[in-house]
Amino acid sequence: MPHRNAILTETGRLHLAQLVVDQGWTLRRAAERFGVAVNTARRWAQRYREQGLAGMVDKSSRPKHCPHQLSQRTERRIVGLRVTKRWGPARIAYHLHLNPSTVHKVIRRYGCPPLRWTDPATGARIKTSRAEKRRYEHAAPGDLVHVDIKKLGRIPDGGGHKVLGRAAGTRNKTRTATNRRPGYAYIHNAVDDHSRLAYSEILTDEKKETAAAFWQRANAFFNAAGITVTRVLTDNGACYRSNAFKKALGDDITHKRTRPYRPQTNGKVERFNRIMLEEWAYAQPYTSETQRVAAFDQWLHHYNHHRGHTALKGHPPAARVPNLSGVNI
The missing domain is CATH 1.10.10 (Arc Repressor Mutant, subunit A)
Incomplete structure (x- = not known):
């Protein structure tokens, strides 16, 4: 012009x-x-x-040939990973061996909204506030371990609403003579702040004895990986304020609790919970709770040994834990 x-x-x-x-x-x-x-x-x-x-009239100044331009096939792969996997630019770049800024430009050019503006389950765009993120990371494994419990509705036999096509939540809330509510599973999680290494168990409740016993097994897992835990961060749940959990921590581990109504303080494990729901719990339609539970160990191994993290520059948690045992396949 x-x-x-x-x-x-x-x-x-x-x-x-x-x-x-x-x-x-x-x-x-x-x-x-x-x-x-x-x-x-x-x-x-x-x-x-x-x-x-x-x-x-004016003609476009765009060059007729651009030898360094990405191929349409690569751009389709970028958009496909964005839509189907809900990956960010950095993780897509590590996967495709590209520069994150290049992937970001492709995502912008195709009009893909930021992930925080989309619903994790449906991918539909939603309105969210642009809260400023404050990132931190402790210097060594074991300096801080985030602990939390995720309550998850069990899948009734024959499949839930995604498989059978009924309204979400009706099976868990309705009890009839032939239909008993499946109840809930309580997933206890412990995530190392530095490496993002996770230890999880699917348990039946969130009582103080259960939480204390879980931490003892989690601490043994971290010790076997060469990690000496010195501090644990939890929310203010009753099980974490109990003497049983205090006794399980012992004298060598400092217990810190988040401020009330501030779950983002325990952000590492909260992010793990969201990854767990997206990539395991709701990743596919399961026909029973047994089928979903059977897939958990394999997914957790994939998370620890293979899944690349943007905060770790595309590497899995195992890359920061040299003594991690287990078959890395």
Whole structure:
């Protein structure tokens, strides 16, 4: 688009070209008349001879060939991973061996909304506030372990609402003579702040004895991986304020609790909970709770040994825990 004070607008170009082509003016005379270079007068006169009025409009300055441009196949893979896996630019870049800024530009160009603006289950765009994120990370494994419990509704035999096509939540809330409510499972999670290494168990309740016993097994898991836990962060749940949990921690582990109504303080394990729901609990339609539970150990192994984390520059937690035991396949 020409500047409003430009000498040669579309009308001016046409007038210059007509003077040269139709009225026989020389290029130098026409150039002096409009105050432009001779080459400029020659270019517009030639366009007028070849294209007529259509040649007087601006043309795109986009290059015809760009050897460094991504192929359409690579761009489709980027958008596909964004839509199906809900991965961010950094994780897609590590997976496809690209630069994160390149992936970000492709996502912007195709109009993909930020993940925080979309619903995790349906992918539909939702309105959210743009809260400022404050990231932190402790220097060594064991400096801080985040502990939390995720309550998850069990799947009734035959499948839940996703399999059978009924309204969400009706089976868990309704009890009849032939239909007993399946209840809930309580997933106890412990996530190391530095490495994101996770230890989880699917248990039947969130009582103080259960939480204390879980921590003893979790601590043994971290010790076997060469991690000495010095601090544990939990919320203010009753089980974590009990003497049983305090006794399970012992004298060598400091217990910290989050501020009330501030779950983001325990953000590492809260993020793990969301990953767990997206990539295991709701990743596929299960026909029974037994089927979903059977897939948990394999998913947890994948999380610890294979799943790349953007905070770890595309590496799994095992990359930060050299003594982690287990078959890495």
